[in-house]
Amino acid sequence: MAKTILITGCSSGIGLDAARGMKARGWRVLATCRQEADCERLRAEGLESFPLDYADEASIIAAVEEVKTRTGGRLDVLYNNGAFACPGAVEDIPRDAFRAIFEVNLFGYQDLTNRLIPMMRAQGHGRIINCSSVLGLVGIKWRGAYVATKFALEGLTDVLRLEMQGTGIEVVLIEPGPITSRIRANSIPHFEKHIAWKTSARVEEYRSLLGRLYGEKTKPDRFELPPSAVTKALAHACESKRPRARYYVTVPTHLSGTLRRLLPTRALDWVVKKG
Template identity: 65%
Template sequence: MAKTILITGCSSGIGYDAAHGLKAAGWMVLATCRREEDCARLRAEGLISFPLDVADPASIEAGFNEALARADGQLDALYNNAAFATPGAVEDLPVGALRENFETNLFGLHDLTLRAIKVMRAQGDGRIVQCSSVLGIVGIRWRGAYVATKFALEGLTDVLRLEMRDTPVKIITLNPGPIPTRFRLNAIPHFEKWVDWKNSARRAQYETSLLKRLYEPSGKPDAFELPPSAVTRALRAALESANPKPAYYITGATHIAAALRRLLPLRLRDWLLARA
């Protein structure tokens, strides 16, 4: 029987590539999306797909139960990929914006992780892969909400990995850097919902920096940019290696960020990151 993996956030980008890439590699992929119309599109492409909204506890329960039913109770891997960002200066982020980010990027992910661990303990094997980010290693301006969720995910996953060492369940983190996806476009509605930039003390900075990045991208690849398939390759290594790494750094930007955090004094690191 093919090994089974449940993936969240498969409508586009990293999750979409992972779903198709793992299916091609022989995995039984349970590719979930927040919206049914996206699931229908994936089903038309030959994937097993059904709704699972990680910001909705009822949808998490229903989606996880559907996954187990489709796979006859077997779950070899969980890939927690779904996430989004609300860009803006930290001083302009209402508490509600942070809560919304944490519901998807951490709390829903944790709910699924707990459910998966119970199944994997019972079957005697399993892997849980958390999709973090280069921004789980260092922070940059305008990304405070997203950075906060990824730093929290890194800490929670580090502790979980330590605690699960005496079990057959392996805990692994992926840290992608710049990957061309719909992530920027998907962030715009959240920015418009929560950030009152016109009345911000930083209005001029928004106009010369963040607004241009959001609404007027240059179209040129970011430095160190790699395609989503680079993340899928790392995911396959995490899932199929006999002794997987605790974390996989993807793109040169992530390796540089890790070196900055490990080697530089904080004041110098701040000076460099303020220019990013």
Template identity: 75%
Template sequence: MAQRSILITGCSSGIGADAARALHARGWRVFATCRRETDCARLREEGLESFPLDLADEDSIDTAIDELRSRTGGGLDALYNNGAFALPGAVEDLPRGALREIFEVNLFGTHDLTRRVIPIMRAQGRGRIVTCSSVLGLVPLKWRGAYVATKFALEGLTDVLRLEMRGTDIDVILIEPGPITSNIRVNSIPHFERWVDWQASPRADQYRGSLLKRLYESRGPDRFELPPAAVTAKLVRALESPRPRARYYVTTPTHLMGLARRILPTAALDWLVDKG
């Protein structure tokens, strides 16, 4: 049986790094991409194939696809869209540039990469596109409007792509994790400090009493938090099952919120989400 290949974005740490290592151990040929070359070099030292791919940069995506083609001869069995970042802050405090920046990575770059991979999969007659969304692609949460907006949009775009790919042998799959151990909180701090003038906000007291504490204080794992391996386990099922599901929930909160969204009226769902 020929070795299967996968391109993964956002492999510098967390979910992406765990997926790259686990799939490599399972015999997959893994192309573990990162935004920074220094992170790629570290992964290469571990024995992984790694090269830069910055979802915010169209030229970087072009170069990465060229590199992929040169290494594989033009084939690819799977794409795992994992790269993303968070930008905390109240919606009324998010300037246009902030939304533009996060959408460039979490939605536009992911979409651009997916479009460039589809012709490769069409030419070989098969493929799987797995996209890591979030429980925040199912329900909203205060202070996370920018991230929620990108994940809601990503869910919609992925659902339509799945419908449009019916009749082909290209499967389109969503993974929706809840709280997972990662660096996303720490990595969001520079984006928050760049874009959100919280001290000038009418919500300044709320920032002090809520978001700033959560953002800057390390308070241990969240309730129900699972390690990245929990996401990787669902990724393996999505990639290796003969008949993969359209969606895979990860963590108790995702299962609960998925159910709540289906059965509760909006006012009741708002109350539940607000209570955390």
């Protein structure tokens, strides 16, 4: 019997490649998206897909019941992947923006995880894989809200890994660096909704940010890799007898993880500023 993985955020980018890649490896993939229209598109290409919106507790509850119905109450792997960004200087990010991004990038992850752990306990095994980021290791300007969620996810996942020891449930972090995706384009509505940049003390700095945010991307960022690089790490995390606690993906992630351990904070700040 094929093993089953539930993957969130499958409408594009990392999640979509993971769904396709794991299916190609013989896994039964339950690929969820926030919008039903995206689920229909995935079903048209032969994937099992249904809605799951991290921001909506009722949607999470319904998705868990769907998993139970489809699998008879068994699940081998949960891959928490869906997330969004809200660019802006920390001093300009209102409380509502922080609340919204934490609902999706952290609270939704753990709500879904907590509802699926009993299934994994009952079967005596399982894997919980959380997609973090290089920005869960080091922070950069204009990404404060996203960085905050990923730093929190790193800590929460570390504690969950310790607490699950002896249960047969493995807990893993995947930490991508720059990956080809729609996260920048998808962040624009959140920026427009929450950031009053025209009245900010940093208005001139924002004018430069707008060019990067709205400008058409003509080439990959430095060190950028395709989503398949993350899928490769995911496959190892799912199929290895003893998965790693962390999987760094891309050169910047390896470099950031090393420098964070070795450098004093001010020295690391200097490196990050230089890019």
